[in-house]
Amino acid sequence: MTLTFAAPEIIDPASVTSFRWGVMGAAGIAQTFVASVQKHTGQQIVAVASRTPGKASEFAAKFGIEAHDSYEALLAREDIDIIYIPTLPSQHRDHALMAIAAGKHVLIEKPIALVPAEAAEIFAAAKAQGVLAMEAMWTRYLPQYSIIRDLVEAGALGDIEIVDVTMCQANLEIPRLWKKGHGDPLFDMGIYPISFAQTFLGHPTEISAEAILNADDIEEEVSVRLLYADGGRAYIRVSARAAIPSVGFVGGTGGKLVVGPEFFVPSKLELSAVEFNSHTQVWRDETGVKGHEGLSYQATAMAKFLDDGLLESPFESHADSIANLEVCAEIIRQIGAQIH
Numbered sequence: 001m002t003l004t005f006a007a008p009e010i011i012d013p014a015s016v017t018s019f020r021w022g023v024m025g026a027a028g029i030a031q032t033f034v035a036s037v038q039k040h041t042g043q044q045i046v047a048v049a050s051r052t053p054g055k056a057s058e059f060a061a062k063f064g065i066e067a068h069d070s071y072e073a074l075l076a077r078e079d080i081d082i083i084y085i086p087t088l089p090s091q092h093r094d095h096a097l098m099a100i101a102a103g104k105h106v107l108i109e110k111p112i113a114l115v116p117a118e119a120a121e122i123f124a125a126a127k128a129q130g131v132l133a134m135e136a137m138w139t140r141y142l143p144q145y146s147i148i149r150d151l152v153e154a155g156a157l158g159d160i161e162i163v164d165v166t167m168c169q170a171n172l173e174i175p176r177l178w179k180k181g182h183g184d185p186l187f188d189m190g191i192y193p194i195s196f197a198q199t200f201l202g203h204p205t206e207i208s209a210e211a212i213l214n215a216d217d218i219e220e221e222v223s224v225r226l227l228y229a230d231g232g233r234a235y236i237r238v239s240a241r242a243a244i245p246s247v248g249f250v251g252g253t254g255g256k257l258v259v260g261p262e263f264f265v266p267s268k269l270e271l272s273a274v275e276f277n278s279h280t281q282v283w284r285d286e287t288g289v290k291g292h293e294g295l296s297y298q299a300t301a302m303a304k305f306l307d308d309g310l311l312e313s314p315f316e317s318h319a320d321s322i323a324n325l326e327v328c329a330e331i332i333r334q335i336g337a338q339i340h
Helices: 028-040 055-063 071-075 089-101 116-129 143-154 191-201 291-307 318-335
Strands: 020-024 044-049 066-068 082-085 105-109 133-136 160-168 206-213 219-227 233-239 248-252 256-259 268-272 280-284
Touching: 020 028, 020 071, 028 044, 028 055, 028 291, 044 055, 044 071, 055 066, 066 071, 071 089, 082 089, 089 105, 089 116, 105 116, 105 291, 116 133, 116 318, 133 291, 143 191, 143 256, 143 268, 160 191, 191 219, 191 233, 191 248, 191 318, 206 318, 219 318
Parallel strands: 020 044, 020 082, 044 066, 082 105, 105 133, 160 233
Antiparallel strands: 160 248, 206 219, 219 233, 248 256, 256 268, 268 280
8 A cells, every 4th residue: 555645624614604602711721712713714702701700801802702701691692502611621511511501512622521421421411402512622623633534544554553642841830730620731731642542543451550740649740551452552651841742653564654743733744654764755734723723623623513413523522532531530540640
């Protein structure tokens, strides 16, 4: 088989319905999301709500949208189709269930929850209500992931034997990572490489992990080995205290793939045969969508899924989201970290 890249399938923002969105919480990631959506999509962000006095008004003024001082007021609006939920991971369950009960579709920041059972509850409620619930695992919606899916589905890499992926950033000075329930490093950062490994190898049958914990028993650095029923292996390194390039390496019986740097934002792919020093093909993202502007792709994709009548994302199923949290839960158990 000739190793080559197919052109990525990028959904034209003008080809999907322009839905009306509300933002449930004015966190920093919400500002990044709204800015990217306004810049790169045809979706309409119409209102934000925050329970912190004055925060919604400040947020709304920045983006030219409306403000509400309660989530209930936002959810009561009949002219809003989708709710984006960027609150703390420990709050996602309650906020998602509120939005779902109001009949809204929901895009919930990653990690969708800190506990697998809470993610399952969110998805079950959405299915019962007939609305789309989607984890904001935005990396799966980048152009490079379209190419990755094509490679995997075509079997171009052969049988995947090994995945090695790193997510290491100097984040000791970011307060939210070091407060219980706010999304510790494994959930906030580690969910990316865990999702990356799942893309190629599925769900592991064996997990082993070790870590460096701080004085509050929150993980500063984690090393993980995942084993799979077909013999595949994944090695994951996550550090919130030291930075090295975040690159994903994939080795199969038919080819080698490098994603990044950095693998979780719009970047590049390198593809080559398994033989040493073989020719390398390179694909670079030249869309002009940089860094976290890539959050915009998931908004356009969600609109496409709604147009198609879907109740879960074909790029990350509900089962996939839950399985990734199950991996996190086992890692946390083994390393003795505390998340609440």
